[in-house]
Amino acid sequence: MFAFTVARRYLFSNPSQTALLISGVSLGVTAFVFITALIGGLAIRLTNDVTANSAHISLEPETRIARVLPSPDAELESVAIISTFQRLQIRAWKSTVSLLQSHPDISAISPQISGSAFLVKGEAVSPVAVTALDPAFIDAISSISTEIISGDASLGADGILIGSRLAENLGLSSGQPVLLRTDRGIDRLLIVRGVFETGLQSLDERVAYLSIQTARPLFLLPEGITNIEIKLYDPGGARELATFLHEATGLRATSWQEKNASLEGALDAQSQTGTLIQTFSLISVLIGIASALSLSANRRRGEIGIMRAFGVSGAFIAAVFLLQGLLIGMVGAGIGCACGFALCSWLETLTKPDGTMALPIAPGEGGYLVVFLLTTIGAVLASVIPAWSAARLDPLEAIQQ
Amino acid sequence: MRALVEARGIGMTFRNGDELTEVLKGVDLTLQPGELVALLGASGSGKSTLLSIVGLLLRPTRGTLSIAGQRVEGLSDLERAQFRNRRLGFIFQFHHLLPDFTATENVAFPAAAPAGAISPAMRRRARDLLARVGLADRMDFPATRLSGGQKQRVAIARALMNKPELILADEPTGSLDRVAAEKVLDLMREVNREDKATFLICTHDEHVAARCTRRITLNDGSVDGA
Structure with a gap:
């Protein structure tokens, strides 16, 4: 595909600028991976701390509730008495x-x-x-x-x-x-x-x-x-399984999340904060790509004008800029993921004087595939405006400039 | 012989806010195959506008235009782009070569872009054209390492790549020194003579016009001697 060749040449024509641009993308992706791995690691540590010495699901008999008994005489009400001595x-x-x-x-x-x-x-x-x-x-x-x-x-x-x-x-x-x-x-x-x-x-x-x-x-x-305590391979599935077990056995099934509602709320809040930071780091990356490609499109107006004069289609011109976005996104995201993993792996080895981890980081929880796809797709989307403006360039106006 | 270009009653009016400026006032123009025609006129006479209309870079406000027997005023933007690519060649005052490509790649570009790649046949033709314009020893040079005259010769080779019937040149020697300009003019005359390619050269330079086989002068939006 010739558009790919042109896109690649454009990127290599100014190696230092392209390197800076890719470094910016990589840095944003590294920050995303670090935040994701830190939040994931923290959630794992808290979950492990909470569930290490307790069950993931507890099955107990349903609590008995006093109820009104049906009576043929409307003026008389009977109530079923529950023995408080009799154990559930x-x-x-x-x-x-x-x-x-x-x-x-x-x-x-x-x-x-x-x-x-x-x-x-x-x-x-x-x-x-x-x-x-x-x-x-x-x-x-x-x-x-x-x-x-x-x-x-x-x-x-x-x-x-x-x-x-x-x-x-x-x-x-x-x-x-x-x-x-x-x-x-x-x-x-x-x-x-x-x-x-x-x-x-x-x-x-x-x-x-x-x-x-x-x-x-x-x-x-x-x-x-009095109760059956259950451990799961995946503590995260406790809530769904508790619902299933309640329906299957008729027993009251309580998940560890239910027992620790405040912890779950804290993890949710932490996750939302992380998402906000991740979103802003991605947006800043995408703005960087869009502005760099817009500058490139503006700098190359004359060349684009000549291409258009020679009958090169607007789609070809747009493809050149979209492919530049794709390449920057993919390479930047790839390097960022690798740097993020290396950083998290190194941080994982750091310990406090008592031998525990300095940071509750989980390198495996870095969200690599998600950030790679988000950055790559986002980079292509960020290049849509420069691609569109380049494709719509009036050849005559561009050449005369 | 059937005319290569037949323009009848071409009019062009530009709007600038509420102000209307009529640049071309019903121009008639006929170019025969193989002609080397200079389009002369003072600044603002409308010669560049007429060249752009004949080159399908601009749509006239009124009039009809046929090139090689085909009516072109009703073509869509895509059809006009395809027509330009296959049948027209352009040489501009500023060459606007792709700086990140070699001389050969620049010449092959008009053929390679629609095809998706530079084929061996395209590369051969590009190199033949470069040899013909006297740049056999600069074929693999990046465009940035060529002199102004060399770049303009690459631009001429590029204009010839798709074997166009009509080559439109807008002040092709305007940014060159006298020696380089002479070489470029010689080259255009040679291509015109040997390939029977038709040239319409827009210039304000009498010296350039003198090297052409015919001259057309635009005067206040109208043609003298069409």
């Missing part, structure tokens, strides 16, 4: 677990009994949230066994795992007995098998783990369970 439970949990196991998006399932209790050591008493689970899958939701700082994670029939702060508050260490008093009013002496430390105060101070078999008599649940 999932009785047919095994069939629900079977259903969940067949879903390809689910990576781990943990049927649990959750309840409130007090730990009593001598005169020291501390409230705890008890999580009772299958000891064989103790790490399904939260990797407790890797957080053990003393003792081990073997629960057994009379074992309990407690957090480091709770142990400190009660003066407990692994191997010592402790009395557990549940909200059902049942006491049992248990042995602290291990002390864990997750770094999250809420877990280390308030949570205790038991075997589900140990918990059944303590919470008066001989068969049922």
Whole structure:
């Protein structure tokens, strides 16, 4: 295509100007990649921090609501009374677990009994949230066994795992007995098998783990369970899957996003800010391309006039300028993506004195394809005005100038 | 013999705001094949306007125009562009060569642009033309490295590329020194003689007009001696 040859020659005719123009595009694209990777990395880090030690979806029985019963006598109203002592439970949990196991998006399932209790050591008493689970899958939701700082994670029939702060508050260490008093009013002496430390105060101070078999008599649940905790391969799909599971099981399904609505709002706000910055950086790139090509079209009026006089079509002239925009956009976006990836990869290696990442950047989240396409298409669109004005140039007027 | 150009009653009026300026007042012009015609006239006499109308760069306000037996006043912009490309050649006072292309590429350009590429045949013809205008040793030189006279000779070769029947030249020696101008005039006479190409040369230079086979003088928008 001869228009391509002309476009290429035009770009190479002034190498320093073209290099500056491409550098400007590359810089804008690098900024776009950096912002995208930073926002993506931050979102991943926050999501991981929030979901590392908790489920992506929790299934629980629907809350019972008192209701008016139908009565043949219009003057009499009957109300169904709900026992506040009777625990909400999932009785047919095994069939629900079977259903969940067949879903390809689910990576781990943990049927649990959750309840409130007090730990009593001598005169020291501390409230705890008890999580009772299958000891064989103790790490399904939260990797407790890797957080053990003393003792081990073997629960057994009379074992309990407690957090480091709770142990400190009660003066407990692994191997010592402790009395557990549940909200059902049942006491049992248990042995602290291990002390864990997750770094999250809420877990280390308030949570205790038991075997589900140990918990059944303590919470008066001989068969049922209180909740099923689920981990997904992709935490981002939790909301949609929760809706599906609610419809499939009739249980209340709560996604981690629902439980952390404020975090989601913060991530959205952050994403919108990023989009604004990305938009402005792209617009400035495109204005640069449009102005540079307009100057070029103006400088080459005489040549364009001669081409038109010799019968070269306006479409050919327009194609020369559109192709220049395309080349600048593609080369600039390509270099910008490469520089952006290199910058993000380097920033990823920087660490703080405590060994954690200096910036929560994720080079893989740079949005390379999107920015490449946006810049390339935008560059072509930015060259439409110079191309149009060049194509419409009156040959006579241009030659006489 | 059928005339190559037949213009009848060509009129051109320019509007500048509310002011109307009549530049051509019903000009009749006939060019026979193979003629080398000088179009003379004082500044503002309308000679460049007439040349642009015959070159299909400008539409007349009134009148009829036939070139090589084809009525051209009703052609669309695209058809006029195609007609110019295939049947007309232009030499302007300022050559406006493409500075980023070699002499050969500049000459081949009128054929290459519609075709999409410079074919080997086009390249051969361009080089033959450059050799003919005395630039055999400058064929691969970038246009920017040629002198003013050399550039104008490249422009003449470019005008010949598509073997046009009519070549329109607007002050072709106007920006050249006397020696270079003589060479360009000799070259145009040679092309006219050997290729039987018809030239309409717009000039105010009596010396140029004297080298032509016929002269037409425009006087206040009308032709003397058409």
